[in-house]
Structures are given as C-alpha cells and as structure tokens.
Amino acid sequence: MITLTTSRTPLEPDHVPGAVEALLYQFLDTQIDSSPDLPELDLFAGMLRDMIAAGGKRIRPVLCVVGWQSVTDRQPPQAVWRAAASLELFHLFALIHDDIMDASMTRRGQPTAHCSLAARHSDRDDAAALGVNAAILLGDLALGWSYDLLHTTRPGPARHLSRAWPLFNALRTETLVGQYLDLLGSGPGAAARPDITAARRVIRYKTAKYTCERPLQLGAHLAGAGTTALAALSAYALPLGEAFQLRDDLLGVYGDPEHTGKSVLDDLREGKHTVLAATALQRATPAQASVLRTGLGNRALTEAHASTIREVFAATGARTAVENLISQRCEEALAALDHAPLRPGATAALRAMATAAVTRTA
Amino acid sequence: MITLTTSRTPLEPDHVPGAVEALLYQFLDTQIDSSPDLPELDLFAGMLRDMIAAGGKRIRPVLCVVGWQSVTDRQPPQAVWRAAASLELFHLFALIHDDIMDASMTRRGQPTAHCSLAARHSDRDDAAALGVNAAILLGDLALGWSYDLLHTTRPGPARHLSRAWPLFNALRTETLVGQYLDLLGSGPGAAARPDITAARRVIRYKTAKYTCERPLQLGAHLAGAGTTALAALSAYALPLGEAFQLRDDLLGVYGDPEHTGKSVLDDLREGKHTVLAATALQRATPAQASVLRTGLGNRALTEAHASTIREVFAATGARTAVENLISQRCEEALAALDHAPLRPGATAALRAMATAAVTRTA
Numbered sequence: 199m200i201t202l203t204t205s206r207t208p209l210e211p212d213h214v215p216g217a218v219e220a221l222l223y224q225f226l227d228t229q230i231d232s233s234p235d236l237p238e239l240d241l242f243a244g245m246l247r248d249m250i251a252a253g254g255k256r257i258r259p260v261l262c263v264v265g266w267q268s269v270t271d272r273q274p275p276q277a278v279w280r281a282a283a284s285l286e287l288f289h290l291f292a293l294i295h296d297d298i299m300d301a302s303m304t305r306r307g308q309p310t311a312h313c314s315l316a317a318r319h320s321d322r323d324d325a326a327a328l329g330v331n332a333a334i335l336l337g338d339l340a341l342g343w344s345y346d347l348l349h350t351t352r353p354g355p356a357r358h359l360s361r362a363w364p365l366f367n368a369l370r371t372e373t374l375v376g377q378y379l380d381l382l383g384s385g386p387g388a389a390a391r392p393d394i395t396a397a398r399r400v401i402r403y404k405t406a407k408y409t410c411e412r413p414l415q416l417g418a419h420l421a422g423a424g425t426t427a428l429a430a431l432s433a434y435a436l437p438l439g440e441a442f443q444l445r446d447d448l449l450g451v452y453g454d455p456e457h458t459g460k461s462v463l464d465d466l467r468e469g470k471h472t473v474l475a476a477t478a479l480q481r482a483t484p485a486q487a488s489v490l491r492t493g494l495g496n497r498a499l500t501e502a503h504a505s506t507i508r509e510v511f512a513a514t515g516a517r518t519a520v521e522n523l524i525s526q527r528c529e530e531a532l533a534a535l536d537h538a539p540l541r542p543g544a545t546a547a548l549r550a551m552a553t554a555a556v557t558r559t560a
Numbered sequence: 561m562i563t564l565t566t567s568r569t570p571l572e573p574d575h576v577p578g579a580v581e582a583l584l585y586q587f588l589d590t591q592i593d594s595s596p597d598l599p600e601l602d603l604f605a606g607m608l609r610d611m612i613a614a615g616g617k618r619i620r621p622v623l624c625v626v627g628w629q630s631v632t633d634r635q636p637p638q639a640v641w642r643a644a645a646s647l648e649l650f651h652l653f654a655l656i657h658d659d660i661m662d663a664s665m666t667r668r669g670q671p672t673a674h675c676s677l678a679a680r681h682s683d684r685d686d687a688a689a690l691g692v693n694a695a696i697l698l699g700d701l702a703l704g705w706s707y708d709l710l711h712t713t714r715p716g717p718a719r720h721l722s723r724a725w726p727l728f729n730a731l732r733t734e735t736l737v738g739q740y741l742d743l744l745g746s747g748p749g750a751a752a753r754p755d756i757t758a759a760r761r762v763i764r765y766k767t768a769k770y771t772c773e774r775p776l777q778l779g780a781h782l783a784g785a786g787t788t789a790l791a792a793l794s795a796y797a798l799p800l801g802e803a804f805q806l807r808d809d810l811l812g813v814y815g816d817p818e819h820t821g822k823s824v825l826d827d828l829r830e831g832k833h834t835v836l837a838a839t840a841l842q843r844a845t846p847a848q849a850s851v852l853r854t855g856l857g858n859r860a861l862t863e864a865h866a867s868t869i870r871e872v873f874a875a876t877g878a879r880t881a882v883e884n885l886i887s888q889r890c891e892e893a894l895a896a897l898d899h900a901p902l903r904p905g906a907t908a909a910l911r912a913m914a915t916a917a918v919t920r921t922a
Binding site: 229233236238239242291295298299322323324328331332334335337338339341342345346349363367368370371372374375377378379381382385386387403 | 660730733747
C-alpha cells in the first residue's frame with residue numbers, strides 16, 4: 199500500500215504537484231514490482247515516469263485538492279491524493295492519444311510517446327507504425343492504471359469511490375467526446391466552417407469541464423459537498439475554464455515560444471478550430487478570408503503567411519474580441535465566488551488561480 | 561440500476577451470452593440517457609451495440625460464470641453478471657484497438673470501427689485518419705465503460721470489487737503487454753526471427769491468460785475461491801488457452817472461410833508470428849525457407865504462394881507438430897481437472913468446453 203502524508207498546510211496549492219508526483223512514481227514502481235514476469239512494463243512505466251518528470255502544471259490535481267479544501271478544513275485523506283494522482287495519470291493517457299491523433303512530434307520539450315517508441319525500433323521497416331501502435335497501448339495502460347489508482351485507495355475505498363465514481367465517469371466521457379468534437383472541427387477543411395458555437399462546445403468539454411469543473415467537484419464530493427457547493431464550484435469553473443483555453447489559443451498564435459514551449463505555427467498548421475479563428479472568419483473581408491482559408495490547416499504554412507494571418511486576426515477585431523471574452527469569463531468566475539458557500543481559504547486560492555490562469559504568458 | 565435475473569439452471573453455459581448481451585445493451589442505453597448534452601454518445605454506443613449484435617462467442621463471460629459455478633452451487637449474483645459483461649466490453653475495446661493496429665478492414669463480417677467511422681466522413685480529405693482517430697476514442701470509451709460496469713454493481717460493489725480488482729487489473733495489463741509482444745513479433749521482418757519461445761509468450765498473455773485463466777479466476781474469486789481452487793483453474797486454463805490459440809492459428813491458414821468467417825490469407829500476409837510459422841522456419845531447408853521468407857508478412861501474397869507455404873508447413877512437419885501440441889495441451893488441461901477441488905457440474909462443463917475448443921472448425 200502506498201501512503202502519503204504531508205506536513206504542509208492544506209491551503210498551499212504549491213505543494214500539491216510534488217506530492218502527486220511522488221505518489222505516481224511509487225504507484226508506477228508498484229506496477230512493475232507486481233508483474234515480475236512482464237519486464238516490458240519497465241519500458242512503459244518508465245516512459246510515463248519520464249513524461250511526468252518532463253513538466254506539466256498539475257492543474258487538475260491542484261484543483262482536486264482545492265475542491266476538498268473548499269468544503270472542509272480537515273487535511274485531505276489518502277483518497278483525495280489518490281484521486282488527484284489518478285487525474286494526472288488520466289491526463290497522461292489523454293496526452294499520449296491526443297499526440298497520436300495530432301501527429302505531434304514533441305511534448306514538454308521531449309519526443310512524443312509514439313515518436314520515442316518508433317525511434318526504439320528504427321531498424322524496422324514499419325518503425326513509424328509500430329511506434330504509433332505501441333503508443334496506443336501505452337495510453338491504454340495509463341488509462342487503466344488511472345482506475346487502479348482510485349481502486350487501491352486505503353482505507354475505505356468503497357465509500358469514497360462510490361461517491362466520486364459518477365464524476366470520474368462523467369469527466370472521462372466528456373473529455374473523450376470533447377476530443378471527438380475537436381477532431382471534427384479541426385483539419386484542412388476547418389476554415390470552411392466558421393462556427394463559434396462549435397468552437398465553444400469543444401472548449402466546454404475538452405477543457406472547461408475536464409480541466410476545471412470536474413477536478414474541483416471531485417475533491418469537493420470526496421469531502422461530502424452538497425449540491426449548492428458543487429453548483430458554486432461549477433459556476434466558477436466553467437467560465438474560468440473557457441477563459442483559460444481562450445488564453446491558451448491566443449498564446450498558441452501570439453505567445454513567446456521560449457515561455458510557452460510551443461511553436462506559434464502548430465495551431466495554425468493543424469487548423470485548430472478556435473474561437474479566435476472562427477471569429478476572424480466570420481468578420482473577414484473576401485481578401486482576408488482568402489488569407490485565412492489558404493493558411494489555416496495548411497501543414498506547409500510559412501512564418502510569413504502566419505504573420506499575415508495574425509494581422510487579419512487583429513484587423514478583423516477577432517483578437518480584441520477574444521481578449522474581451524477572456525475578461526468577461528474571468529469576471530463571471532470571480533463573481534461566482536462572491537456568495538459561494540465555500541471555505542474562505544479555498545475561495546482566496548481560487549481567486550488567485552483565476553487571475554493567474556488568464557494573465558499567464560506560458 | 562440494471563438488474564438481471566435468470567430462471568435457467570446455472571450449469572447451462574449456453575444461456576450466458578444472451579444474458580450478458582441484454583445487460584450490455586441496457587448499460588449502453590444508460591450511458592446515452594445519463595448524458596443528454598452529449599448526443600455524440602448515440603453514435604459511439606450504437607457502434608458498440610452493432611459490434612455485439614454482429615457476433616462473437618462470449619467465451620470470456622461464459623468462463624467467468626463457470627468460474628463462479630466451479631466454487632458454489634448458488635445462483636450467480638449481479639456482481640458476477642456485471643463482471644462477465646465487463647469482460648465482454650473490455651474485449652470490444654481490445655478488438656477496436658487491435659483492428660486499428662492490424663489495419664483490418666472487416667470484423668465479424670462488418671466493417672471495422674475505424675473503417676466505419678472513416679466512411680461517415682468520406683467527404684473529408686482526411687477521412688481515413690479521422691476514422692482511425694475516432695476509433696481510438698471509441699476504444700478508449702469502451703475501456704472506461706468496462707470499469708463503469710464493475711463499479712455500478714449493486715448490491716455490495718465494494719466487497720465484490722475489492723476481491724476481483726487485482727485480477728481485473730492483471731488481466732488488462734497482461735493483455736496489453738501481450739498485444740505489444742504480438743506487435744514486436746509480427747510484421748514484414750517476422751519470418752527472419754523464428755522464435756517459438758516468443759510465439760508461445762504471445763499466446764500466454766494475449767490468449768491463455770486473457771481469454772481463459774483470468775475470466776475463470778475472476779468468477780471463482782467472486783465466489784470466494786481459495787488459492788487451491790484458483791490454482792486448479794489456472795492449471796486447466798493455461799494449457800487449454802494455448803491449445804485454443806494453436807487451433808486458431810491452424811484455422812487461420814487451413815480453415816474453411818465459410819465456417820471461420822476469416823480469410824486464410826490474412827494471418828500469412830500480416831506476418832503473424834505463430835508457433836506454426838516459427839516451427840516451419842526452424843525446420844525448413846534453404847529452398848523451403850525462401851518460400852516462407854518471401855511470403856510471410858508480404859501484403860501482396862497470392863493464393864498460389866500461400867498454397868506453397870501450406871505445403872512447406874506440412875512437409876517440414878510443422879503442421880503435425882502443432883496438432884500434437886494441441887492434443888498434449890488439451891490432455892494437460894483435462895488432467896488438471898481430475899483431482900481439482902471444483903464442483904462436479906462445473907468440471908463437466910469445463911471438460912466439454914475443452915474438447916469443443918480444440919476440435920472446432922470455426
């Protein structure tokens with residue numbers, strides 16, 4: 199059994215990442231140790247370990263713990279840490295499979311799982327396909343292990359689990375459907391369908407519910423939150439999640455790669471159907487529309503063409519519209535906390551996180 | 561809550577498939593009903609429903625129920641039916657992802673999931689990739705739902721679950737690693753590595769443990785089986801599972817497609833690293849080896865070349881060796897039942913299943 203205790207105060211979200219990482223490393227070691235007849239697990243568990251070590255904000259684990267703290271001043275028990283770690287392992291699964299779907303080459307400055315696995319078999323004619331196939335399996339393993347982390351909670355898995363299960367189930371289903379909506383909206387034809395409603399629906403399921411609402415509710419639910427508290431957390435989390443993703447979309451086009459770790463061409467080349475792009479397409483003159491249609495989703499997009507697209511985003515007012523939407527959503531999120539029946543310490547932490555999330559540069 | 565009762569006698573494994581299918585259909589309907597904001601679930605749940613309706617032997621659910629019956633004469637409770645249905649839903653996940661990895665076009669006489677999803681988007685330039693990506697998500701959803709089926713067991717999920725969980729975890733990890741081993745062994749270069757030990761290791765994890773041992777143990781464990789009974793079931797299941805797969809491999813090369821529903825060229829074209837192929841490669845003369853090396857894993861393999869390969873399998877004695885291995889493993893499985901501490905009715909059912917599994921023609 200893995201146990202984890204912390205002597206830090208519960209209202210310092212900063213200590214959550216380290217605690218969750220330690221729990222994940224211990225859990226992965228346990229998986230290897232429990233199957234001595236399967237040495238291949240060294241490879242798979244090692245890759246997950248490397249992905250964790252390579253970075254990540256652990257925003258979902260942090261929100262899960264803050265969710266607990268929004269309901270009670272008691273120290274979070276094992277079940278909360280397990281749930282937080284489970285969210286992070288689920289996230290690794292989602293990243294691995296998303297990177298396959300997006301054909302991404304790097305993640306957190308390292309080769310993506312399918313590229314790394316292909317490189318291991320570079321002597322084979324089918325190395326690229328083998329890399330993708332093995333990465334599908336790695337993702338499947340991470341998904342299954344994210345359930346094991348919940349299941350092996352001690353003491354009292356049953357009561358905690360039965361409380362949290364419907365939320366975990368909802369989180370998973372919503373995230374997978376959100377990814378499907380993203381697939382449907384993206385690609386070379388995306389620029390032909392300027393649909394702000396569809397773009398916002400992707401954000402709702404792929405980010406707002408998955409990254410903010412469900413993790414917070416999961417932690418709160420484990421603490422025995424009532425429907426009023428859960429609704430208050432939702433009223434905060436959904437607009438904040440939308441603001442968070444809208445900021446991400448702006449950083450994907452205008453960000454500083456040295457801070458974000460991401461190219462400012464990838465989203466444009468992928469034809470990601472963002473609110474930014476959809477708004478610009480709706481407002482564009484025929485000449486501007488032509489710049490967008492020939493550039494968005496074009497895998498061979500040049501920096502010069504990307505620069506013209508950025509000018510169109512500004513000239514149509516799309517960039518300003520998205521900035522305004524971010525401010526508006528952030529205000530909604532903060533307003534939802536004003537009379538929320540949540541512990542004051544957690545409310546203060548949530549306010550600080552909201553401001554940080556929407557003004558960030560990385 | 562979904563309930564299921566049966567008035568049939570517990571020692572008629574024939575009624576298990578229908579009962580499990582009914583439970584799965586109800587479960588899928590519940591998933592759709594519980595997310596009215598996600599109409600996309602109609603598509604995904606509908607595809608899983610169609611896969612179930614298209615066929616399948618339900619061998620894992622049957623063995624799970626027989627596992628229960630090997631320990632007790634009591635009627636299997638809800639938890640056993642849930643576990644049985646969960647195994648089948650897990651199997652659908654495995655089929656969907658395996659078919660992506662094998663680039664298979666048909667399954668149970670219908671288009672595979674990724675082909676079917678590609679066809680839905682045939683108006684898009686990226687239809688094939690979109691089909692694969694959406695099918696990865698469909699498999700992920702089925703994997704997650706296979707856990708939900710266990711979790712939503714009533715009454716008494718906790719006690720049953722905590723008993724069964726380590727076995728379910730082992731089954732999943734072993735199956736995924738087994739598939740990885742299969743990927744490593746198959747492909748255009750497979751004929752260059754005649755490795756019977758590797759071929760048998762794939763069988764052990766991808767079939768013997770996944771299809772026979774773990775489902776039986778899962779049902780027995782839910783009935784409170786002791787280590788002696790679990791060991792006896794393992795001693796029966798592992799050789800039987802190997803015999804089952806060896807028969808499958810022979811049917812994949814020599815079977816009647818009208819009975820098996822499978823082409824007798826697919827396994828050869830895929831370069832599946834079977835014990836049959838590895839044995840033939842080890843025993844082949846240089847001329848015979850050349851026939852094998854140019855044919856196995858050759859996507860353009862002709863029926864004439866396949867016919868020559870079949871002759872080499874016979875002339876090297878590989879076909880006879882595999883037939884002998886099947887008989888030997890079947891005898892081992894049956895001998896394991898002789899003094900096993902299992903209920904007589906279940907033992908009789910297991911004997912009948914062993915004989916049927918290794919003499920089957922489909």
